[in-house]
Amino acid sequence: MGDNKELIFALDIGTRTVVGVIFKQQEDKLIVEESEIVEHERRSMLDGQIHNVSEVTAQVQKLKTRLEEKVDIELDKVAIAAAGRALKTVKGSFELQFKNNKEVTKEDVKTLQFTAVQKAQEELVAKSDKKSAAGYHFVGYSVIQSKLDGMEITDLVGQRGSRIEVEVVATFLPRVVVDSLLTVIRQADLEVEHLTLEPIAASNLLIPQQMHDFNLALIDIGAGTSDIAVTREGTIIGYDMVPVAGDEITEVICDKYMLDYHSAEEIKRGLADKEKFMIKDILDQDVELPAQEVLEEIEPKAEELANLIGERIIELNQKQPQAVICFGGGSLAPLLKDKLAQSLELPSNRVGIKNKQDSNQIEGEIEGVTITQGITPLGIGLSTYLNQNQANFLDVTVNDDLIHLFTLTEPKVSDALLAAEIDFKELEPNLGLALTVEVNDEIKVIPGEPGTAGEVRLNGEEVGIDAGISNGDEIEVEFGEQGQTGEGTIADVVPRLESKEIIANGEKIELKPQYYLDDELVTLDTPLHDRAEITYQEILTVGEAIEEIWDIKLVNLKERIIEYEVNGNRRKKRYSNYYVELNGNQVSLDTEIQSEDELFFEQLDQNADEKLTVDEALEGVDIASSLEIVMNNRPLEIPDAGFELLKNGTETTLDAEVNSGDEITYQPGEMTIKDVLDYINYKLSDDDLEKVEIKKNGVSAQLHNKVADGDQINVFLSTLSQ
Incomplete structure (x- = not known):
């Protein structure tokens, strides 16, 4: 038989038929030399998976023999494809946290993405009956979305941030699918020259x-x-x-x-x-x-x-x-x-x-099948032609463990690490766990310390996980050190507070800030633990100083101030069960206190809820609703007809209650000597007016002169008529 170096033997093992095609490489294209189709005699293939190895092997050997007779060449190498339906597609996600904002490198992104692939791999293993990831070959992945500090970003490389995230969809091929295919090929006295996936083979031809x-x-x-x-x-x-x-x-x-x-x-x-x-x-x-x-x-x-x-x-x-x-x-x-x-x-x-x-790289057709049925075997041949220098199977060592690797693309260090189940995140300088505490109801975080990055060496030289590998390569992985958990003391999470020295009721007092950890009094150098609750208290006001010095709860110190007006003049009445002065001035409890201030405080036996009456509100105002005078040497009390007492525009009484905002109006009446005479019913005729002599307080007066409380009025007539 002749030489087969220029030939490509493509084999499509389908559910019902086995299709074989011999291609001849001619310049920049493939020529279909011969083809053969054999139908399975029994249902030895189901859904793309070989269920009866010996039956399928027999059909492959039959087809191989027929093709060898047609081309007069012994076939020893073959290109095959695994069914796309056997593939498993799983989503995975991961995030990397940096201590501070940093520029994201290509290695950061690769580590992030391949760790997400590992998460997808773990998810796949958890859902299947496989005991480890070794039951699957990694085929490839694509990024669904990437995020920088929570914001979606197309390309993370070169961006600055403290957290990067990625979600990927990864594809895996069960090892049993490949292994059964390889068993059939080996038993048919063939060697696999190239192995691809049916969808990849089809896409090479169709797109x-x-x-x-x-x-x-x-x-x-x-x-x-x-x-x-x-x-x-x-x-x-x-x-x-x-x-x-x-x-x-x-x-x-x-x-x-x-x-x-x-x-x-x-x-x-x-x-x-x-x-x-x-x-x-x-x-x-x-x-x-x-x-x-x-x-x-x-x-x-x-x-x-x-x-x-x-x-x-x-x-x-x-x-x-x-x-x-x-x-x-x-x-x-x-x-x-x-x-x-x-x-x-x-x-x-x-x-x-x-x-x-649609490919202009293939010339000829497969006899006995439609173009739609022949796409996969033609695609297998084209995929082999396009990837002649790329190995599907290679053996490498990872930390001295032998790894049998199958890849559909150019093999890289990352492929070997995935197959060896190396944890990619252990290669990053992982940030230690943060310490989280609550300080006066505010959450504070002490970040962990970053660890050291791991190192990957290929045949003794340090490389990135994207580096290409070849059969027989030796890969060593040295993991970095884990980051340390965040540590700190009370002083790291509270503000710097100063003590105050004051004089309180004549005695020198030092007011110190106080710190509590989980309700226990502690010092500034007390170590923190995760989820600790910390409170602190600094004496800032007069009220806080009173609480600290005299051990009196502010809730028990009561004060009520009523602000009102009397005839348009503002007045204020204070009811309190305490009295406080700061530096000689009466102040409120929320007045700020400083070092060297002098504080005076005493409790009073007074009811802060006592009511204020109109009578008390008019304190200092001479209120008279009648006049007391002396008339012809005899005392006389006369009602003041013009007297007015109003609260908020309405007539009121002296014992009515006054509240803040009330307006009190008091208006005494006016009375003349004539009004007095009218009150006592003294009648003066026109003739009497010519004969009358009137004196007020010993001084001659007229009928229209005003009369005040205490005045002495004397009226003399030569003849007084009534």
Whole structure:
């Protein structure tokens, strides 16, 4: 047999068939030389997973033998792909805290992101029956969002802050999927030249370079499952699988019209270009079926399948993709394309079925399959061609432990550390736990001290986790020291308070500030503990000094001040059970006190709740509602007719209560000598007026002269008529 150095052997092990393709490398493209298809004799493959290794191996050996006969070359290396439906996609998040604001480096971000990947890995292990992360191969991850000090930021590198966060979606492949594939290949006397994932292989073929910036959904709709991959900026960001596909629609036709599977499948494929079908049912009866009737019967199932796929796409992408590309035999199912567009609320022209490959790097087709069915094997060949210098499998050591590594991209130190379950956050200078205390109801935090950064060495040289690795490399990881928990004393969390020296009632007194930790009196050098409650008291006012010196609660010192007006003049009455002076002046309890002040305090036997009457409010005002005079040497009391006493504009009495804000008005009346004579009913005729002689306090007076309290009035007539 001939030399196979210029050939690529691509093998697609599917659920129903095994497809093999021989490519010849010619300048900058691949030429399809030969192809072969073998169907599984039994159900040895289920949902992309090998369930019967020996049966699958037998079919691979049969296909390999046929191809070797066609090309007259012994095949010893093969390119394969793992099914996308076996992938596990998990979200993970992590945050890094710095002691102070610092500039975020590329290494900080890589450590942050890969620690988030590890969190996703831990989540996956917790939800599965695997005992450790060694049960999964890491495939890749994409960032959902990054935050700096709580604010969403697209690129953290170069930013300044004290806290960075990231959420990623990471993808893992169960090791059993790869191991079973490798077992089949080894038993078929082949060696794996390249291993990729079916969605990656398909994307290489279906997405031309000019579409790499678009957000696309690729759907491989087969017979039993629909595999979904979402791409963004040329990278697959997530995978999922819906356990229904083209067979669901075929089974509707079988059940409705009592047809065998192959007859129903034939009708399904012909619905696009036939108006009616003549067919025999399982009772061997001839049946004529209008295409429109069949379409109406399968429409609910097509809509159900489209909705399931649409929901998973939105879950993966968190929004509508810009377009959807369908391939695989099930993608040709009638109505599915339009129903999927409706489910995603996309224009119908944004959902397409690939019936040709867009890569100009492959020439030729696979005989016996449609283009949609041949996309995966063609993509495997192209992926091998594009990654010829990249190893999928390599052995490295991490801290002297042998690690068998499988990667789909250029292998890096980070891949080896993930596989070795090295904790990435231990490489960062972790900040020690903070000490949190409560000071006078205010939360205060003493940050922990940062530890030292870890170190990664590749073959003896210090490197970053992004450094590339090769087979046989030796990696050493030295973890940094953990940061110390925050420490402090009372003096670290309270303000600097000074003592005061004053004279209190003639005695020299020192007023010291007091500190309490969990209600116990302590000193400034007392150590703090987490969640401690600290209170402090500084003597600032006269009232606080009285409490401290005389041990009297301020609540027991009562004072009431009533402010009012008398005839427009403001007055104030103070009721208090204490008396206090500061430096010789009467002051209130909230007056500030300073060193060297002289304080005088005494308690009084007085009721601060005592009422103020109008009579007391008019203290110092001469109140007279009548006049007492001497009339012709005889005492006489005369009511003052013009007297007024009002409170807030309303007549009141002397024993009425006065409150703050009241206005008291007092207006004494005016009385003349004539008013006095009228009161005692002295009548003076016109003739009498000429004969009368009036004296007030011994001085001649007239009838219109005013009379005051205590005046002496004498009236003389030669003849007095009444």
